[in-house]
Amino acid sequence: MAKLGTIGRSGLLRKPNESMRLVMTTVVGVVFGFFIGISFPTVSITKLHFPSSIISYIEDRNSGVTTQALLNHAWTSAKNQRANSSGLDSSDSLKIYVPTNPKGAERLPPGIVVSESDFYQRRLWGDPSEDLPFKQKYLVTFTVGYDQKNNINAAVQKFSENFTILLFHYDGRTSEWDEFEWSKRAIHVSVRKQTKWWYAKRFLHPDIVAPYDYIFIWDEDLGVEHFNAEEYIKLVKKHGLEISQPGLEPNRGLTWQMTKRRGDREVHKETEERPGWCSDPHLPPCAAFVEIMATVFSRDAWRCVWHMIQNDLVHGWGLDFALRRCVEPAHEKIGVVDSQWIVHQVVPSLGNQGKAENGKAPWEGVRERCRKEWGMFQTRMADAEKAYYKKMGITPPNTTVV
Structure with a gap:
């Protein structure tokens, strides 16, 4: 009877302790949840895309993945998503357009633009900086x-x-x-x-x-x-x-x-x-x-x-x-x-x-075109000058073409 009595008292004492443990677990859970919430102020739960490994953990509690590992992975995923969203939002501002670059090269960074060239001959081998010991x-x-x-x-x-x-x-x-x-x-x-x-x-x-x-x-x-x-x-x-x-x-x-x-x-x-x-x-x-x-x-x-x-x-x-x-x-x-x-x-x-055409020697045809081109050039120059002065509202000088 004594033994039975002892066992009974132990059972009665264990119940308050288990209740207290349940209360404490609940409080800790609430506090922990609060901190989790303030750690993701701008992340909607619908925007957190958990990989299949985490979903498997949720479905299989015996996988051995700790809660901390789960949170770390979620936090990394959230940061990456924010970075990607930010990149998409600012993509226009990252596009290069430099109107002072040569025509057609406005989308290149100025530091890479090479607008001039030369007739210097280069080697097929060696360091390019050593190609030209002398420049004409x-x-x-x-x-x-x-x-x-x-x-x-x-x-x-x-x-x-x-x-x-x-x-x-x-x-x-x-x-x-x-x-x-x-x-x-x-x-x-x-x-x-x-x-x-x-x-x-x-x-x-x-x-x-x-x-x-x-x-x-x-x-x-x-x-x-x-x-x-x-x-x-x-x-x-x-x-x-x-x-x-x-x-x-x-x-x-x-x-x-x-x-x-x-x-x-x-x-x-x-x-x-x-x-x-x-x-x-x-x-x-x-x-x-x-x-x-x-x-x-x-x-x-x-x-x-x-x-x-x-x-x-x-x-x-x-x-x-x-x-x-x-x-x-x-x-x-x-x-x-x-x-x-x-x-x-x-x-x-x-x-x-x-x-040779129309009974004329080759050189005669060439000379005829030379004279024709001279007249065409004078006409173009005169017309271009007149158009410019008219556009600018200026009275043209008496002698514009010689």
Whole structure:
């Protein structure tokens, strides 16, 4: 009986303890739930996507996953979801658009934009930073046919290693030029039956030739016995010429008075022509004028001239009268270098690339187009100026086209 009594008392005492434990568990659960709630103030329970492993835990309490692990995983998932939502909300603000970038490159970060190029030749191996131990400062181009190879070879010898050599081949013959050592380092562009201004418009974009201080755009029939390119550059810089040409031997062929060599000076910038030819002594053909056979441009002047070259008018006639529009004051920045002079040999090589039609020789058709293009160019320039002045509400000057 004593034992039974003892057992009875123990059973009676155990019930209050279990009640107290239940109360404490409930309180702890409520407090714990409160802290869980304030830990996720912005996360809806419907937005918490629990992975299948957690769902499996809920379904199988014997999986061994602790409550802390469950909470950690839930918290990480919530943070990731908020980050993803934030990224989606701000995606527009992260898009790159830089209106000051070159046209078409507005969506690139400015630091990656390379808007200019060059004719420097690169290696297929090694470190790119070591490709160019020496960079040429000037560019000379010749529009050539293979029949004039000896003349071009002589001309190239007058240009130092400071010059990049670029040949435009109108006859399609390029590999034969490798008999000259310098040709193996030159740039060759071959398109049949085209003129130098056609090539220039397509291959001498200002952003391509930007590394060069001066650009020589020359014909193939020039005698250079009395010419040195480095000395020429010195005189161009000394006299502030942005557009220039070497003086022409006055006793060879027809030429303007302005471009004839004078033996008593380094440079001249003006001349006297026939009576009535120069209404203004500062305008062509008495000043601000050079011919297009052996023209030399500064980098800045060429940027303007390139834009003035018409895409379909390939002979360039009339262009020499309009070059003055690209420098200011033109009568001071356009001139002829007398002490470095050349001979125009007047070889009709390109003219012979024409086509005989209607009983006319090939060269006759070429010359006819030259004259036609001159008139077309003058008309376009006059119309463009009139349209500009009209748009601006300005009375145009009396002389807009020469």
